[in-house]
Amino acid sequence: MRTLFVEQPVPQAVVSSWVNGKFHGEHNSAVKTLAGLRIWNEVHMPGGLRAWLLKNTFRVQLRIALLGGGKAWQGAVTGGTPDKYSKDxxxxxxxxxxxxxxxxxxxxxxxxxxxxxxxxxxxxxxxxxxxxxxx
Structure with missing residues:
Protein backbone atom coordinates (compact mmCIF):
# COMPACT_ATOMS: atom_id res chain seq x y z
CA MET A 1 0.00 0.00 0.00
CA ARG A 2 2.91 2.34 0.66
CA THR A 3 4.02 2.04 -2.94
CA LEU A 4 0.56 2.65 -4.40
CA PHE A 5 1.12 6.39 -4.82
CA VAL A 6 4.86 6.24 -5.51
CA GLU A 7 5.52 6.28 -9.23
CA GLN A 8 9.25 5.67 -9.02
CA PRO A 9 11.28 2.64 -7.94
CA VAL A 10 11.57 2.04 -4.18
CA PRO A 11 14.87 0.50 -3.02
CA GLN A 12 14.44 -3.06 -1.77
CA ALA A 13 16.35 -2.17 1.39
CA VAL A 14 13.75 0.51 2.17
CA VAL A 15 10.88 -1.93 1.62
CA SER A 16 12.61 -4.49 3.88
CA SER A 17 13.00 -1.85 6.61
CA TRP A 18 9.19 -1.61 6.83
CA VAL A 19 9.03 -5.21 8.06
CA ASN A 20 9.41 -6.31 11.69
CA GLY A 21 12.39 -8.64 12.00
CA LYS A 22 10.40 -11.70 13.02
CA PHE A 23 8.24 -11.46 9.87
CA HIS A 24 10.98 -11.44 7.23
CA GLY A 25 10.01 -14.96 6.13
CA GLU A 26 6.46 -13.86 5.38
CA HIS A 27 7.82 -10.72 3.71
CA ASN A 28 10.09 -12.74 1.42
CA SER A 29 7.18 -15.02 0.52
CA ALA A 30 4.96 -12.03 -0.29
CA VAL A 31 7.71 -10.41 -2.37
CA LYS A 32 8.23 -13.63 -4.30
CA THR A 33 4.49 -13.85 -4.98
CA LEU A 34 4.21 -10.20 -6.08
CA ALA A 35 7.22 -10.59 -8.37
CA GLY A 36 5.86 -13.88 -9.74
CA LEU A 37 2.56 -12.21 -10.56
CA ARG A 38 4.53 -9.34 -12.13
CA ILE A 39 2.85 -6.83 -9.85
CA TRP A 40 6.26 -5.72 -8.60
CA ASN A 41 9.12 -5.56 -11.05
CA GLU A 42 12.73 -5.60 -9.93
CA VAL A 43 14.67 -2.72 -11.45
CA HIS A 44 18.13 -1.25 -10.92
CA MET A 45 18.47 2.33 -9.78
CA PRO A 46 21.47 4.53 -10.56
CA GLY A 47 24.38 3.32 -8.49
CA GLY A 48 23.33 -0.33 -8.81
CA LEU A 49 20.69 -0.32 -6.04
CA ARG A 50 18.04 -2.99 -6.57
CA ALA A 51 14.53 -1.60 -6.27
CA TRP A 52 10.88 -2.53 -6.67
CA LEU A 53 8.58 -0.76 -9.12
CA LEU A 54 4.84 -1.34 -8.88
CA LYS A 55 3.42 -2.15 -12.31
CA ASN A 56 1.64 0.94 -13.59
CA THR A 57 -1.51 -0.86 -14.79
CA PHE A 58 -1.93 -2.52 -11.38
CA ARG A 59 -1.30 0.79 -9.57
CA VAL A 60 -3.90 2.67 -11.62
CA GLN A 61 -6.55 -0.04 -11.38
CA LEU A 62 -6.06 -0.55 -7.63
CA ARG A 63 -6.38 3.20 -7.09
CA ILE A 64 -9.66 3.15 -9.00
CA ALA A 65 -10.89 0.15 -7.01
CA LEU A 66 -10.01 1.74 -3.67
CA LEU A 67 -10.86 5.37 -4.36
CA GLY A 68 -13.64 5.06 -6.92
CA GLY A 69 -13.84 6.41 -10.41
CA GLY A 70 -13.21 4.77 -13.72
CA LYS A 71 -15.77 3.55 -16.21
CA ALA A 72 -18.92 1.65 -15.25
CA TRP A 73 -18.87 -2.10 -15.75
CA GLN A 74 -20.16 -3.35 -19.06
CA GLY A 75 -23.19 -4.93 -17.40
CA ALA A 76 -24.05 -1.85 -15.32
CA VAL A 77 -27.59 -0.58 -15.77
CA THR A 78 -27.49 2.85 -17.34
CA GLY A 79 -31.12 3.22 -18.30
CA GLY A 80 -33.59 1.30 -20.38
CA THR A 81 -36.22 -0.92 -18.82
CA PRO A 82 -36.52 -0.99 -15.04
CA ASP A 83 -35.63 -4.20 -13.19
CA LYS A 84 -38.83 -6.18 -12.64
CA TYR A 85 -37.23 -7.89 -9.60
CA SER A 86 -36.19 -4.64 -7.94
CA LYS A 87 -36.73 -4.54 -4.15
CA ASP A 88 -37.28 -1.47 -2.01
Missing part, protein backbone atom coordinates in the same frame (compact mmCIF):
# COMPACT_ATOMS: atom_id res chain seq x y z
CA UNK A 89 -35.60 -0.74 1.31
CA UNK A 90 -38.65 -1.75 3.36
CA UNK A 91 -38.82 -5.15 1.67
CA UNK A 92 -35.10 -5.75 2.24
CA UNK A 93 -35.35 -4.69 5.90
CA UNK A 94 -38.26 -7.04 6.52
CA UNK A 95 -36.54 -9.91 4.73
CA UNK A 96 -33.33 -9.41 6.75
CA UNK A 97 -35.29 -9.33 10.03
CA UNK A 98 -37.16 -12.51 9.08
CA UNK A 99 -33.94 -14.36 8.23
CA UNK A 100 -32.27 -13.14 11.44
CA UNK A 101 -35.24 -14.37 13.47
CA UNK A 102 -34.90 -17.80 11.81
CA UNK A 103 -31.23 -17.96 12.81
CA UNK A 104 -32.02 -16.93 16.38
CA UNK A 105 -34.82 -19.52 16.66
CA UNK A 106 -32.43 -22.17 15.38
CA UNK A 107 -29.70 -21.17 17.84
CA UNK A 108 -31.98 -21.40 20.88
CA UNK A 109 -33.51 -24.69 19.75
CA UNK A 110 -36.97 -23.32 19.14
CA UNK A 111 -39.47 -25.79 17.74
CA UNK A 112 -41.23 -23.15 15.66
CA UNK A 113 -41.16 -23.82 11.93
CA UNK A 114 -38.80 -20.87 11.42
CA UNK A 115 -35.80 -22.79 12.78
CA UNK A 116 -36.19 -25.43 10.06
CA UNK A 117 -35.52 -22.92 7.28
CA UNK A 118 -31.87 -22.26 8.22
CA UNK A 119 -29.55 -23.44 5.45
CA UNK A 120 -26.80 -25.98 6.00
CA UNK A 121 -24.24 -23.29 5.10
CA UNK A 122 -25.55 -21.07 7.91
CA UNK A 123 -25.36 -24.01 10.32
CA UNK A 124 -21.75 -24.63 9.32
CA UNK A 125 -20.86 -20.97 9.87
CA UNK A 126 -22.40 -21.07 13.35
CA UNK A 127 -20.41 -24.19 14.25
CA UNK A 128 -17.10 -23.09 12.72
CA UNK A 129 -17.32 -19.64 14.30
CA UNK A 130 -17.74 -21.24 17.71
CA UNK A 131 -21.23 -19.83 18.27
CA UNK A 132 -22.69 -23.35 18.44
CA UNK A 133 -21.41 -26.90 18.98
CA UNK A 134 -22.49 -30.19 17.50
CA UNK A 135 -23.72 -32.80 19.96
Missing amino acids: VTFLDNYAKERWECVLHFMVGSTSGAADTVSSDTKQVLVKSGLMRRK
